[in-house]
Amino acid sequence: MQHIQSTGYNIYFNDDCYTYLQQLLQPGAYSTIFILSDENTSQHCLPTFLSMVATEIPMEIIEFDAGEVNKTIETCVQVWHALTDLGADRKSLVINVGGGVVTDLGGFAASTFKRGMDFINVPTSLLAMVDASVGGKTGVDLGALKNQVGVINNPIAVLVDSQFLETLPAEEMRSGLAEMLKHGLIADAGYWNSFLDLNDLSTTDLDALIHRSVQLKNEVVMQDPTEKNLRKILNFGHTIGHAVESYFLENPNKTTLLHGEAIAVGMILEAYFSAAYKLLTEGEYIEIKEVVLSIFPKVEFTADDITAIIELLIHDKKNESGKVQFVLLETIGSAVIDKLVENSLIIKAFEDYQN
Template identity: 55%
Template sequence: MQSIKTKSAVVHFNSKVYIELNSYIKYTNPSSIFILVDTNTHDLCLPKFMAQLENGDIQTEVMEMPEGEDHKTIDICMGVWEAMSQYGADRQSLLINLGGGVVTDLGGFVACTYMRGINYINVPTSLLAMVDASVGGKTGVDLGPLKNQVGVISEGEMVLIDTSYLDTLPQNQMVSGFAEMLKHGLITDKNYWHTLTHLENLDISDLDQIIYDSVVIKNTIVSEDPTEKELRKTLNFGHTIGHAIESYFLENDEKRTLLHGEAIAVGMILESFISTKICGLSTVALSEISEGILKTFAKVEIDKKDHEHIIDFMKHDKKNSHGIVKFVLLEAIGKAKINCEVSNEIILEAFEYYKNLS
C-alpha cells in the first residue's frame, strides 16, 4: 500500500512499517527511545514490536499505563513525564506510542509537552486508533468525565499501521472502531458508506483496503483544515451527543461504561434524526442510516431521566461558541453541514425516535 503524506508526517502501512521505523531511527539517532504501552498492548503487542525494532545501542525504556478511557488523565501524564525524567529523557529523545486511542492521545500529549516538545511516533493497535485517533495530530487527555478537554494539535513524525495487531483485539473493540469508519462515509462519501454497510459482500482480505480508505478520507479533511476552523469540524458528526452520552455513562456508576464507538453510534443516529428537522435530510436516508448502524451496534438503553443530564454534558463540547451548542448535521448521506444550532426540544424528539427503533 502506498504511504499517505499528511501535513507534516507520513502514514505507513504493513510491509513498510518496520522498514520506515528502523530507517528513521538510524537516520535521526535519538538519544533515547521510550515506548508507551498499556497493560493490554504490553502483553499482546510489545513482544512483536520489540522483535522488529532495530534500536542498536540506543537506551530504550518501556513505560506501562493502565488500559481504558478512565486512565486518560493528567495524573497518568504526570507519571509518564516523571518516568522519562528519571530515565534521563532529553529533547532528542523519541517517544513511541504503541496502543489504542487512549495511548496515542495521551502519549502524543506527553511528547508535545515534555521539555516543550519531543518527537513521537504512533503505532496504533486498535481499529479506532488506526482509522481515527492516531491520525491528524489531536493529542490530549480527559478532564474528569469530559472528553479531550485538555490537549494540543501537533502531528508526530509518522504513523505506522500494522493491521496484524488487530488479531489481538476482542470483537467489541473491533466494532467500536467501525463507528468512525461509518462516520467517514456519512460525512464525505455515500459509496464508502454503502460499502461498509454491505460487508457481507466482502471478505477479510478487504479489511486493509477499507482501513486505508478511511485514513485517506480523514487525512484529506485534516490536511485542508488542520486546526479545525471549518471543514475538520465535520469529523465530529455524531460526537456532540455521542461524547455527552459516553461521558455521562462513564460518570454514572449505575450505567455500563460504553466504548467510544458504541456511544458515537448512538450519537450518529440521533444527530441524523435531528438532521431531518434542521438540514433537510430525507426520512429515507434516516432509515438507511439507522438500519445500517444497528446492523453492527446494539441499541443502548437510555432512560428518559438521563436526557437532561446528557444535554448538560453537551455544553462542554469543543465546537461550542459563546455558550451555544454547535452540531454537525447531514444534508444528505455524504454531505455534512457544520455550526448548526439545535433546540432542546428537537434533541428530546431524537431520543424518543431512538427509543422506538426496533
C-alpha cells in the first residue's frame, strides 16, 4: 500500500512499516530507543511489534496505566522521570505504541523532554490510525477538559499496521469509525457513501478505507498545519462531542463514553444545526442521523445534563472572544468553519437527537 507523504514525515502501512524501521534503526542512528505504551498495548500489541523489530540499539519500555483518565500532566511527569532515570538524551528515540492516549501523551512527552526528541507513532486502535497519530497534535487533558495543554509537533514517521486491530474489542473499533465518518462528511461524499452499508466489509476494504481516511486528514493538515483556518473543519462533531465526553468523564453518575461515541453525538447535533441554518437539506440531515445511529447506540441526556454540557462549551479551543465557534456542513462532503449557534438551538438539537 502506497505510503502517504506529509509535512516532514511519511505515513507507512502494514509491511512497509517494518521495512522503514529496519532502514532507520541502524547502529549509531540513536543512542537509545524508548517504547512507550499503556498496560493494554503492552499485553496485546507490544509482543507482535517487538518481534518485527531487529536492532542493536539499546531498547527500554515505559508503561503507564490505560485510559483517558490517565492522559494527564501527572502521567507525563512520570514519563519524564522514567526517561531521566533510564538515561534518555536528545539522541534517543521514543516510539509510541498504542491508541490515541499513548500517541498524544507520548508525542507531548517527547516534544518537551530536553526541548525535543524524535518520536514515531505506532497507532494500535482504529481511532488512532485514522486521526490521533496523524497531524502532529500532541498533549494532555486538564482535569476533564480535553487536550487543553499541548503542542503541534510532527513525528518522524507514523506506522499504521492494521493487524493490531485484531486485538480491539468491538466498541473500540466502532469508536474509530466516528472519525472516518467525519472525514467523509467534511471532505468526500463518495467516501461517506462507503459507510452506508458495512455488512460486507472485508479486511482489504478496511485497509483501503483506513488509507483514504488518513489521506483525507493529511490533505487538510498539509494546507493548514497550525489550525488557523481550513484545519478547523476536522473539528466537526467535536465542539459538542468533546463537551459530552468531558461531562461523562467527570460525572461519577455517568458511564464514561469512548471518544467516538461522544463524537457521534456531536456529529448528529452539529448536522442538526447545519440543517436549521439551511445549509444541509432535511434529507441529508436525516441520512446522517440514521447512519450514525445505525452504528452507535443512542446516549440518554437529562435536562440537567444538557445544561452542564452547554456550560462546558466555553472551554472549546476554537472559541474566540468568549464565543463558541462551530464547524457546520454546507452539504455532505463540504464544511464551513467559525459559525455561531444559539443555546436555544443547541437545546432543540438535543431534543431532536432524543426523539
